Amino acid sequence: MEKYFERIVYTYSDSLYRICMHYVKNTADAQDIVQQTFVKLIEKNINFESREHEKAWLIRVCINLCKDHLKSSWHSRVFSIQDQEFTSPEYNIPDQYPLLNYIRTLPPNQRTAIYLFYYEDMPVNEICTVMGAKQNTVLSWLRRGRKALKKMIKEEL
Amino acid sequence: MFKDDYKKELDRITLTDEFKQQTVQLLKDTAAQAKNLPSTAKNTVPFSKKRNLRIAAGFGVMILSAVMGAYFLQNYFIKTDNSANETVPQQETVVADKEKQYDAAPAQTKSRVYTINDAIMPEDSADTVAHNGKMDKVQFNTESGEGYGFEGYQLYDISRLSTNNLFGEDIVFDSLPLYEFSPMDYEDIRAEFRHILDITGMTEEDINYTEYQWVEIVDDGDRKVINRTIETDTAEKPTETAQLYTVKVDMTGGLVYISHALSEIDLYLYDAVPVTDELLGQYAMENYTRLLGENTESYVYDTYNIYGEQHFFPHYVHTITGDYARDVFNNSAGATLVWKLDDLWMSHNDKGENIHFQYTPESCYTATESLPAISWQQALGMLYNGEYLSSRPEPLAEDTVVEKIELVYKAPPYYPPADYRAGYALPFYKFYVELPEYTWETDKGILKTYGAYYVCAIDPGYVEYTDGYVNFNM
Numbered sequence: 341m342e343k344y345f346e347r348i349v350y351t352y353s354d355s356l357y358r359i360c361m362h363y364v365k366n367t368a369d370a371q372d373i374v375q376q377t378f379v380k381l382i383e384k385n386i387n388f389e390s391r392e393h394e395k396a397w398l399i400r401v402c403i404n405l406c407k408d409h410l411k412s413s414w415h416s417r418v419f420s421i422q423d424q425e426f427t428s429p430e431y432n433i434p435d436q437y438p439l440l441n442y443i444r445t446l447p448p449n450q451r452t453a454i455y456l457f458y459y460e461d462m463p464v465n466e467i468c469t470v471m472g473a474k475q476n477t478v479l480s481w482l483r484r485g486r487k488a489l490k491k492m493i494k495e496e497l
Numbered sequence: 498m499f500k501d502d503y504k505k506e507l508d509r510i511t512l513t514d515e516f517k518q519q520t521v522q523l524l525k526d527t528a529a530q531a532k533n534l535p536s537t538a539k540n541t542v543p544f545s546k547k548r549n550l551r552i553a554a555g556f557g558v559m560i561l562s563a564v565m566g567a568y569f570l571q572n573y574f575i576k577t578d579n580s581a582n583e584t585v586p587q588q589e590t591v592v593a594d595k596e597k598q599y600d601a602a603p604a605q606t607k608s609r610v611y612t613i614n615d616a617i618m619p620e621d622s623a624d625t626v627a628h629n630g631k632m633d634k635v636q637f638n639t640e641s642g643e644g645y646g647f648e649g650y651q652l653y654d655i656s657r658l659s660t661n662n663l664f665g666e667d668i669v670f671d672s673l674p675l676y677e678f679s680p681m682d683y684e685d686i687r688a689e690f691r692h693i694l695d696i697t698g699m700t701e702e703d704i705n706y707t708e709y710q711w712v713e714i715v716d717d718g719d720r721k722v723i724n725r726t727i728e729t730d731t732a733e734k735p736t737e738t739a740q741l742y743t744v745k746v747d748m749t750g751g752l753v754y755i756s757h758a759l760s761e762i763d764l765y766l767y768d769a770v771p772v773t774d775e776l777l778g779q780y781a782m783e784n785y786t787r788l789l790g791e792n793t794e795s796y797v798y799d800t801y802n803i804y805g806e807q808h809f810f811p812h813y814v815h816t817i818t819g820d821y822a823r824d825v826f827n828n829s830a831g832a833t834l835v836w837k838l839d840d841l842w843m844s845h846n847d848k849g850e851n852i853h854f855q856y857t858p859e860s861c862y863t864a865t866e867s868l869p870a871i872s873w874q875q876a877l878g879m880l881y882n883g884e885y886l887s888s889r890p891e892p893l894a895e896d897t898v899v900e901k902i903e904l905v906y907k908a909p910p911y912y913p914p915a916d917y918r919a920g921y922a923l924p925f926y927k928f929y930v931e932l933p934e935y936t937w938e939t940d941k942g943i944l945k946t947y948g949a950y951y952v953c954a955i956d957p958g959y960v961e962y963t964d965g966y967v968n969f970n971m
Binding site: 455 | 500516
């Protein structure tokens with residue numbers, strides 16, 4: 341059993357952490373979500389057909405937990421608004437990750453699709469399974485995300 | 498190259514070995530508690546399964562209705578992944594869970610209450626911000642509520658009112674925007690429809706615009722009314738003054754009406770769904786929030802009728818944007834006078850055989866410049882000073898206790914189909930006050946009634962009310 345836990349943690353934790361950093365504000369929250377994802381796997385006692393399914397399940401749960409975290413953030417912080425300027429706290433990322441900063445300004449669907457496609461080298465049909473979306477929809481997210489990133493990077497240059 | 502740079506950047510984001518070891522230990526502890534031994538094995542439950550949904554086309558009873566064909570829903574709309582959404586119970590346990598969760602009257606809970614001691618009375622306030630003259634005072638039309646009853650919430654305890662409202666005593670703001678309504682024109686409607694098609698993977702070739710309904714509008718006192726209706730089969734304006742009212746579209750066996758006047762898209766779907774409102778919300782979040790994006794929340798809004806029977810208001814799902822005012826707007830619920838950006842209003846029949854979704858496109862409401870706002874303490878002072886709007890005409894006593902405060906957006910009343918929404922939605926503090934004269938004893942305890950009182954969150958120097966008190970009845 342310990343070997344199993346070591347395998348899944350050492351195999352997947354960095355990937356899940358990188359997904360979390362596309363959503364949450366800080367490393368502590370991201371680490372929390374990574375651990376919660378693994379705990380859910382243990383609690384659900386799911387039997388997978390293959391390693392690919394195992395990975396897809398973990399990614400899906402991780403994304404859902406990130407969204408839950410985003411939803412709960414309004415109720416736990418104090419802030420003030422001045423005029424109409426207000427920046428959502430999940431957009432504070434250190435400057436050494438400029439591309440990640442751009443990607444985090446995209447809608448969540450597009451962020452996830454771009455991460456899975458460009459970083460995980462996941463084919464579109466697998467992304468469809470992970471995100472529970474049709475192929476045209478995933479392609480649309482990738483297209484819009486690429487277009488938006490292109491515009492942002494060009495403007496910066 | 499983007500991909501290489503992106504990979505290099507993310508490769509630097511890793512967890513420490515120490516953290517990974519801690520995580521392994523955490524899992525061991527969790528497994529020891531749960532005594533579950535996970536495994537990867539053959540002949541196991543598939544990771545994903547599609548739910549078989551039966552969709553029948555039909556016409557809704559409302560002006561606007563749409564029904565999707567079975568093929569359309571199964572292949573374009575719905576993918577269900579139960580293993581990743583472990584919070585959704587199976588349908589056979591629905592009724593039992595509902596009884597367990599909702600029928601028990603909760604024990605009385607001590608919660609924060611507000612009195613005149615928490616208020617900043619108008620005479621104690623610093624001078625309100627002088628009107629800067631840059632814009633006219635916002636007109637907020639009210640009307641008499643006589644004969645329509647009053648806005649009340651029947652609950653065993655105020656803590657049972659679950660609206661996920663974003664009010665917080667410590668949340669400070671010095672200004673808030675208004676939201677101005679503007680009806681969609683033909684291009685807006687087509688753009689919104691393309692948005693739905695995009696999400697569902699269909700294209701415009703899959704649909705056929707079959708009928709256009711135009712109206713000619715005239716002024717009738719303070720309102721606009723329909724003088725004449727014209728139906729055509731092209732998008733060309735039949736007369737100079739005609740405005741587009743409804744677009745009727747055929748989609749692979751189903752029908753969609755998109756109304757210009759109401760600026761909503763109504764969908765009627767015949768489906769087998771869980772019968773409780775909480776499960777409806779979860780079901781919608783899994784399958785239909787592609788209309789809204791991934792970042793959504795839902796909540797159940799339940800009260801009791803005068804017989805002590807529990808009933809539920811429609812279940813709301815709306816987008817969380819990260820912008821406080823927008824999220825307050827989207828969250829505002831409880832009356833049909835409030836219009837929300839990008840959300841689904843949905844309900845189902847008692848047997849769970851059909852679902853009605855009403856989708857309000859974001860394009861209908863735009864934020865204006867922000868206006869000076871008052872604090873909840875100042876609003877509480879105005880409440881005790883009698884400066885409020887309510888469908889309850891009786892004045893509040895000085896020793897009245899406020900049991901809950903919310904921040905919501907409200908728009909003036911309007912009456913479709915002839916009447917158009919107009920003007921602005923404004924932010925209001927909503928104060929819940931127990932009405933001791935309306936209590937009922939049931940087998941679950943004393944059923945109380947709470948009245949709603951509203952004080953505008955915008956500095957009073959910027960708002961002008963017409964008529965008497967407002968009727969915010971549903």
